Amino acid sequence: MASSHHQPTDGRPAPPRQPDAQPSLGEILRRNGVSRRGFLKFCAATASMMALPPSMAPAIAKTLETARRPSVIWLSFQECTGCTESLTRSFAPTVENLILDTISLDYHHTLQAAAGEAAEQAREAAMQANMGEYLVVVDGSLPGPGANPGYSTIAGVSNYDMLMDTVKGAAAVVAVGTCAAFGGLPKADPNPSGAVAVQDLVKDKPVINVSGCPPVPMVITGVLAQFLTFGKLPELDQYNRPRAFFGQAIHDRCYRRPFYDKGLFAESFDDEGAKKGWCLYRLGCKGPMTYNACATMKWNGGTSWPVEAGAPCLGCSEPDFWDAGGFYKALSVPPGKPGDTLLAAGAAGAAVGLAAGVMGRRKVKAAAKAHRTVTADELEQKL
Numbered sequence: 001m002a003s004s005h006h007q008p009t010d011g012r013p014a015p016p017r018q019p020d021a022q023p024s025l026g027e028i029l030r031r032n033g034v035s036r037r038g039f040l041k042f043c044a045a046t047a048s049m050m051a052l053p054p055s056m057a058p059a060i061a062k063t064l065e066t067a068r069r070p071s072v073i074w075l076s077f078q079e080c081t082g083c084t085e086s087l088t089r090s091f092a093p094t095v096e097n098l099i100l101d102t103i104s105l106d107y108h109h110t111l112q113a114a115a116g117e118a119a120e121q122a123r124e125a126a127m128q129a130n131m132g133e134y135l136v137v138v139d140g141s142l143p144g145p146g147a148n149p150g151y152s153t154i155a156g157v158s159n160y161d162m163l164m165d166t167v168k169g170a171a172a173v174v175a176v177g178t179c180a181a182f183g184g185l186p187k188a189d190p191n192p193s194g195a196v197a198v199q200d201l202v203k204d205k206p207v208i209n210v211s212g213c214p215p216v217p218m219v220i221t222g223v224l225a226q227f228l229t230f231g232k233l234p235e236l237d238q239y240n241r242p243r244a245f246f247g248q249a250i251h252d253r254c255y256r257r258p259f260y261d262k263g264l265f266a267e268s269f270d271d272e273g274a275k276k277g278w279c280l281y282r283l284g285c286k287g288p289m290t291y292n293a294c295a296t297m298k299w300n301g302g303t304s305w306p307v308e309a310g311a312p313c314l315g316c317s318e319p320d321f322w323d324a325g326g327f328y329k330a331l332s333v334p335p336g337k338p339g340d341t342l343l344a345a346g347a348a349g350a351a352v353g354l355a356a357g358v359m360g361r362r363k364v365k366a367a368a369k370a371h372r373t374v375t376a377d378e379l380e381q382k383l
Helices: 025-031 036-049 054-066 082-088 095-102 116-129 159-169 178-182 217-230 257-261 349-370 376-382
Strands: 071-076 104-108 135-139 172-176 207-210
Touching (some): 025 054, 104 116, 116 159, 172 178
Parallel strands (some): 071 135
8 A cells, every 4th residue: 555644634644645755666676675686587577478578678677767656546346356366366576566566556445454434535635646647457347327326336436436537537447357347247147237347438548458257467467567667558459458468369378289189178077088188178168269378377376277277268358258158068069969069970080180170270260360459559549
């Protein structure tokens, strides 16, 4: 949280210190015992995380050395707190911790110590003190205009009113998690709360979507690192997601991919194929049409990820995944038709592997072709 200060005479909390009184990122890291060598390693990791060449590390270091703490206002609406859990359950020393130590997290429903009127005053003070420069991070969908605001309110204020009031002076908005990015579970049929995504409402500010249920922690902090370093959004795909993390299908990076190409599939969760680590496509894995960094960044300090633990990819980073039959419904088995129509019934041996591999590559190429990228400049031109 932002540092405490002397209280003004009217009893209201003092606004955060002005930028000229704030220490730079370099000063903060030195105070925390981070060596120059450690700082450069952090910059190299940041360059890699943002898909930049290693030669960019010195430029990042030079920028971050003098960068000031950006103010971040984090709003939580119709969500399960899973996105915050994902971000905070990291292992030191990590990029997550370094970034969280250098931003001024001025408002967060879950993490802040303040409550009641003091909490809402902190949000208003941060907005006033950092007008036009603060970031708004949102997790959770929210009832849209016209929906019953009673489904989700904070301090007697509807989610819609709080969001629109907070983003007025923001530099950009980061929608964290599939609920904020695309509506997620609350928006699933029959959508009783009239839930909508952040980008459905915010049209006059750049919105970047960090989807996932929950998102990978380093993807969240990677976006913050990009903004902190360069003062602008990263390159985005057609769903306004950072292409550095959502530019490739999970299928392309999955360690089970060689089994897919050979036509070796697990038919149940406890058969011999499953025990040998064969492809989970026939068990409903949506890796070929899901774009995320799960297979490379993983969770719990890079320990594992769902597919490595034996669970097919649900496609949770894609729009409408709740309504798309994601829970282990095999994509290759049409409703009401037993058997696997992905492969010819009479094919066997090498022919099976060849057919699966060719069809898989065609699907992946078609998906990649449709996965067009838009830049931040293009996005801003649309606004």
